Amino acid sequence: MSLLRSPEIVAFRRSLAVQRRVIGALLMREVITRFGRDNFGAMWLVFEPMLFTLGVAALWTAAAMNHGSSIPIVAFAVTGYSSVLLWRNCASRCSMAIEANLSLMYHRNVQAIDVFFTRILLEIAGATASFIILSVIFIVIDWMTFPVDLGKVLGGWLLLAWFGASLALLIGAGTAYSHVVEKLWHPAAYLLFPMSGAAFMVDWLPDTLQQVVLLLPMVHGVELLREGWFGNTVRTHYDAGYMATCCLILTWLGMHYVREAGRKLESR
Amino acid sequence: MISLENIVKEYHTRLGPRRVLDNVSFQLERGRNIGILGCNGAGKSTLIRLLSGAERPTSGRIRREMSVSWPLAFGGAFQTHLTGLDNLKFVCRVYGVDYKPLVPFVEEFTELGVYFREPVMHYSHGMLTRLAFALSIAIEFDCFLIDEAMVVGDVRFHERCHVEMFHKRKDRAFILVSHDANVIKLYCERASVLHEGRLYHFDNVDAAYDFYMDELGMRHAKRVIEV
Numbered sequence: 296m297s298l299l300r301s302p303e304i305v306a307f308r309r310s311l312a313v314q315r316r317v318i319g320a321l322l323m324r325e326v327i328t329r330f331g332r333d334n335f336g337a338m339w340l341v342f343e344p345m346l347f348t349l350g351v352a353a354l355w356t357a358a359a360m361n362h363g364s365s366i367p368i369v370a371f372a373v374t375g376y377s378s379v380l381l382w383r384n385c386a387s388r389c390s391m392a393i394e395a396n397l398s399l400m401y402h403r404n405v406q407a408i409d410v411f412f413t414r415i416l417l418e419i420a421g422a423t424a425s426f427i428i429l430s431v432i433f434i435v436i437d438w439m440t441f442p443v444d445l446g447k448v449l450g451g452w453l454l455l456a457w458f459g460a461s462l463a464l465l466i467g468a469g470t471a472y473s474h475v476v477e478k479l480w481h482p483a484a485y486l487l488f489p490m491s492g493a494a495f496m497v498d499w500l501p502d503t504l505q506q507v508v509l510l511l512p513m514v515h516g517v518e519l520l521r522e523g524w525f526g527n528t529v530r531t532h533y534d535a536g537y538m539a540t541c542c543l544i545l546t547w548l549g550m551h552y553v554r555e556a557g558r559k560l561e562s563r
Numbered sequence: 564m565i566s567l568e569n570i571v572k573e574y575h576t577r578l579g580p581r582r583v584l585d586n587v588s589f590q591l592e593r594g595r596n597i598g599i600l601g602c603n604g605a606g607k608s609t610l611i612r613l614l615s616g617a618e619r620p621t622s623g624r625i626r627r628e629m630s631v632s633w634p635l636a637f638g639g640a641f642q643t644h645l646t647g648l649d650n651l652k653f654v655c656r657v658y659g660v661d662y663k664p665l666v667p668f669v670e671e672f673t674e675l676g677v678y679f680r681e682p683v684m685h686y687s688h689g690m691l692t693r694l695a696f697a698l699s700i701a702i703e704f705d706c707f708l709i710d711e712a713m714v715v716g717d718v719r720f721h722e723r724c725h726v727e728m729f730h731k732r733k734d735r736a737f738i739l740v741s742h743d744a745n746v747i748k749l750y751c752e753r754a755s756v757l758h759e760g761r762l763y764h765f766d767n768v769d770a771a772y773d774f775y776m777d778e779l780g781m782r783h784a785k786r787v788i789e790v
Contacts, residue, residue, distance in 0.1 A: 401634060
């Protein structure tokens, strides 16, 4: 008990309360400013990724993409494209986020990290809700099967969310340092999509290419998620430990640069 | 108390770092006030940004042992899609204050009428200024930061700001920055002069006023000679 009342712990809990309050305030503000109050309002947070995923599922079905396995194309698209949106939207929304919220820093308690956390939370919530709603609809109309191992699906999803959050911190802080980061992020995001494991299974690739693709952390998350969903009907290649290590390093780098960016911030 | 110890602030330019504040130190006790006089470009706004916490000093320490406001009547943080009421709610959430008891005061002071519940993008400049001022005094701070250049409006608005700030809240501390020596003379019990990044302290406002006028005069004289 005495530990809980030590000055450091008390100060930490007070800071935590302030941060929770600020992020709560930013969440409300962000939702209204981004989606407005007209028509569906905040529901767009979920509709947007849903429309993306549905569109991609329809395209892939129409193109009758040869994916050389027994997985139905819609299930393949929903699991794959939802995963991409989860990490890519986090990072894209945090790009230039400080600049867009610079004037808020006049309120001392609003810090760069709060702006990033708010946007990351919203993106993860939107992508997750979209994934769940689409899955439920397709399971009900029998276009998708129920996941074989819900635990693995959840594990893969959480790892992808963590990857998205850590990447977002790094990209967000990077764009505050230099606009070059923002310029580079767009082509990088575009080029990473076909390599991210969303549109293929690692097992379909030749051995040498497998080694290269498995260097990308998000590939492991998608593979884990699909193993959880489709079970033994697919052969997967992943290492959750490798992905977690990558995320840990990215998180550390992200937090470090967010703090540095906060220090050199110039408001106007 | 709020205290600044050897504050240095440098900004990066293409020609290397530029020192805007050079070893600035001062203290302000609870309930007291100070005026800071400076010409355009002397570093007044930078000082306000550091005091409010919007930016960090390059070196030195700022200690706040009382709650310090954001710059009075600063409306830059308004989101155009939010209504006046939304902005009140946002500010209250950030500072952990219940917004409901404050609605009547803000509505009455801003005289926004139905526009209080309309997006800020439909506001006129005067409406924005009134809202910004009302929000910054709706939250009860121990010390207010006032950048005189931010509080612009007609005579009646100035009078109402004056009543709210200097009569109803005369027990509070404040830091007022201005280029106008008469404003400082009117409101402050002591004054310092910010000149070329350095802060010069004086025992009374008149001494600061004389120094400021001399500096202004000298610069003016120098310019005349150069021409």
